[in-house]
Amino acid sequence: MSKINALVQNKDAGLQCPCGVFVKSIPCRIKMGRGKYCSKICMYKYRVRPSGLHYRIAQVNKGWIVAGGRLSINTEFKPGQVPHNWLGDGVGYAALHDWVKRHRGRAEVCEFCNGTERVQWANRSFQYKRVLDDWLSLCYRCHRRYDMSGDWGAATRKYGLKRKRRVHEN
DSSP states (O other), X not given: OHHHHHSOEETTTEEEOTTSOEEOOOHHHHHTTXXXXXXXXXXXXXXXXTTSOBOOOSSOOTTOXXXXXOSOSTTSOOTTOOOTTOOGGGOOHXXXXXXXXXXXXXXXXXXXXXXXXXXXXXXXXXXXXXXXXXXXXXXXXXXHHHHHHSOXXXXXXXXOOOOOOOOOOO
């Protein structure tokens, strides 16, 4: 526990890596001895082995991708270049929600009741197009009410979504 106390703790930002960068981590990862460092480089630089010996990095592993970094300039997409598997508006339900989350961030506050629990992105027009202004940040209850008052089942009709049911075998 003394190693955990050695790290500065901030409720909003998580733990502070010995290099000074704040790292978001959950208590169970810290309890297991993980989530204390911002990168593998810092982990090997500041971590001490149970025997008391320190790690020494002889060469940085090229497989360690730094946040915001890139593997190769040659493999990047250039402006105006479209990937071969790009579907545009023909994208699936989950991938479209991931796209909205990537561009607008995580839905945190409900636009109707200002609630903060179970907030998710809801489509305003029920057309499910790639238009960022066409998405609302709603909590679970408001999202259900909004869908029921509008075009209930639009996503099911468009994407053919079905509930997965468990098969009970005797």
